[in-house]
Amino acid sequence: MERAALEDQLRSLQVESTAKIGAAASLAELEELGTALLGKRGALTDLLRGIGGLAAGDRPAIGALANEVRAALESALHDRRAVAGAAELSARIARESEDATTPGPLPALGSLHPIPETISAIAQIMGSFGFTVAEGQEIEDDVTNFQLLNIPEDHPSRDLWDTLYLREPGRLLRTHTSPGQIRTMREVAPPIRVILPGRCFRYEAVDASHGFEFHQVEGLLVDRGATLADLKGILDELARGLFGPEARTRFRPGYYPFTEPSVAVDVTWGGSKDGWMTILGAGMVHPIVLENGGIDPETHQGFAFGLGVERIAMLRHGIPDLRALLENDLRLLRGGR
């Protein structure tokens, strides 16, 4: 074949093919065209088979031209692919579009109950001061629930705790978490830092702020130098942990047979409507109680506090009536969700 004829063929292949590429509408078509023109058995390769019949001197020029054609076609294919690709992507996007602004189906909404949740919150706050949880027994005996806590039989202070008794002789439902102080001191050597959360029982009529079953969290620290000032410090932190950095406390003398001095603690904070609210009782562990716990009151001293979980939960969650906490209405538990 002559060089000129081959050159013509190559040029017309370029012209025709460029037109075809320009007319191709899809990536698939371009893919096909690419193979048909530039593949191993494509048109260009086909034409170049004729190169063998040329004079040796003509070959470089034809080779250069063939490369030029190949480059031009590849470039045309590339450009056309970009255009077709973008069009296909738009088409896909248009095809697959939906209204993504629908609210989406709700998951099953669960929740944690304010009472155990408040206990967890207290455990977490106190945990940062090295207090760990110990849960005592709810069925107690008179000795541990009262006598070892310096509440003798026939003492008028017994009037502070109206008690539910079991038919089992000597057994009662604990009226407070304080017997846990005795049990802890007898089991663990100082230094002691524990909180004792749990259910308590009283012979008490139910109203908006009282129930015959309720929860308390007891705190107990015994070491070689605990002071009333330390108790104030710890309870300040607890109050802030529970009611926010705005919370302020007021400490005033209280009375519990098992602490001396005894403290009543009031709290107020930004969100509180009613001024000072009493949230807990506390004090330095009475030497008699330390002694009953097997700890020498001359070498160790400690403090204890007890708070009513329901009251704190009500204040934190804005629940006005204690009875709602045991109603377990999902509308309340889920927070209206």
Next chain:
Amino acid sequence: MKVPLSWLREFVDVQLTPEQLADALTLRGLEVRGLERWGSAWEKMVVGELLEVGPHPRADRLQLTKVRVGRDLVLEVVCGARNIAAGQRVPVALVGARMPDGRVIERAEKMGVASEGMLCSGAELDATDDGDGILILDQQAPLGAPLAGYLGEDVIDVDVKPNRGDLLSILGLAREVAAINGASVGYRRRAVEESAEGIADDLSLEVDDAVLAPRVVLRAVDGVTVGAAPDSVQMRLKAAGLRSVSNVVDATNYIMLELGKPTHAFDRASIGSKVHIRLAQPGETLETLDHVSRTLDGSDLVVADERGALALAGVMGGASSEVGSATKRVVIESAVFAPTSVRRTAQRHSLRSEASHRFERGQELDLAPVAADQVAALLCAWAGGRVRAGFLDSDPTATGARRDLSFRPAHVRALLGVDIPDETQAALLGSIGIGCGKASAAASVQVTRARAVNVESVGLLVATIPAWRRDIEFEVDLAEEVARLYGYDQIAPTLPGRDLPGFRHQPTALRDLLRSQLAALGMSEAVTHALVSQAMGDRHAEPVGLVGGRLAEREGAAHSVQLLVANPLSLDHDRMRRSLLPSLLDRADANIRYGAGSGALFEVGRGYGRDGAGPREWTRLALIAWGEIGAASPGETPRAWSLDEMKRVVSLLSSTAGASPRYAPLADGDSALLHPGRAARIGGEGIAGLVGELHPGAPEWRDAPRMILAEFALEGLTAGVPQVRQLELPPATPPVQRDVALAASDDVAVGDLVALAREMVTLAVRVELFDLFSGPGMGVGERSVGLRFTFQPAQATSLDDAIEDELAAFATRAGERYGTRVRGTESA
């Protein structure tokens, strides 16, 4: 204790406003529960002056008055009372005033004459008991002044703690006020003039047991006229919350409030010649003042005469010797009784009185003659009595001596964590009458009843405790006084930083994680009563020896016995629950009734029972769910709670807790709450319980939504931390799966086949049920159970033979034990 402030001011110069006083007392530990203005309800009532009192033109029983209620305001008021005269000052209720009984005063025509208000009796004002006559006011009463301002009283209500019986008196509170403002306390004892006759002329006193009655004092008053106490006294008692009875009884109550010392007045004519303080004869009867006839116990202390019991000592008087309108002579008994004895008697007879309340908290020996004397003085003033000469006194030597108590001011500082110098401590104690001096010699410091330490004089102060502070026994009691008087607000908070216990995991960590997972799964935590009714308590008990797991063994027999409350508040809560399920079911049912078509509740709580060793408590997780799980998209079918969905929850929790649940068929009697055909026992390592659909016979059952229940013990629920899992590098070879399809009779439990597979195919890392069907291709009463075993060989083909051996052995054993045959096997 309610204290009218005018009364308190008779004892001490208060100086503070009522609000300041309330705050100051509260900050010193005398919590003021309330501050009220007694009489504040007397709105539109004023002090009036009667200008004219004349006959009513048409009604004999009425009088026509002109009463001035302001400088230029004179009203015409019709009045029915007879005790009025011109010139008197009287309370006038103006038109629009609302009386304490709710009646509103209107302009009214009374027998043809317009009445522009009402003159009020003490009873109409709820101020005294006199309903017959108009309450005649003092001549100095300011004309036109609002009655609430003139007659009203500021009253503080102090919550007196059980250890401070001394504060159940105006005198005691006055001492605390004096400590606040530095004023001094003055109690003006009323002088008594004695007549020629002596009390001992016709009366004697015998006390059997000086421990039960350390001091008894009698005083006699003759010639009394029983009637109403003066208006001002009646109003004062009323403001203090006491009922006015008669001048004699009011006198005893008046002194009780002043001094904290209860006394009792007997009608002299109704008692014999000897007052005998003794224990009751068992079975002896006494009609008390409340007209209840009481059978006495041999340990009740009584005041008796030679004929029988007259009164329950320190608790309540008897009807037979009650002072009445005919009484002319009175014997006043003023005694100190043992607190425990009074408390037991009051409890035994369910008789709590103002007197027993004070006796239980202890009495001051010295006050016995003082109180008798003061009541006698009041009887002279209010009832025209003549006091007989002398006292009968069981033990004039029984006086409340001051006690010395040594303490270490340095120990007080160490306990309080604040540097209060010795002199300041002494001064603070001095302000409430506890004198302090330096110790002259080494002395013993009382730490507890059992413990005293000997201390050199240099580190000691000696406090002298007045008789009324019976509560101060130990060094620490003085520390509290110092702290309280110093002011808790003056103590700067610190944080304890010295002794820290070693690290311990929060034992609730695992429980809290499980609770969070349940909440994330869409379940809401509940807290229900531990005390339940018989119906609820009987309803469900987890069966004894439920599953062979460790958990069940520990709690075994206790499940069957319910714990009963000896003094239940109501039958709805008279026993301890064994299982959480009935309470939770009750709450689920309530929620469905409230309109919750779907929902899920869980509770971590305790069950209670008794075994041979006594009462037991155990912790359980209970779940109940009904309806749909979350919402579906439009057009999508929502997932609904089912036995399998509940098992999915059980599996997730188990995986967190490191337990592996297996399911076994329910046995007869396992539970009346669960659908016998749609329930299973949960067993396996670390978990034991039940799961199933609500029994169709249960009253809460509905065709829709169906309720699915579960309750189980889980290792680590009581105390546990999330497990630290041991992880292995995965081998390069992919896992291998083998599917085995067995044809099994319908009555073969899949749980049993799975359990057998797990037991025998030990090389499998997982055994799953991937297929379960009956029908085409299966015989009648037969189903196909497809089990998928996953193996993780360490090297390619290294396990092939062993796997095939184990699978073959399993198929053979299943065939022998459950009559299954292999339908096919497949490798993947």
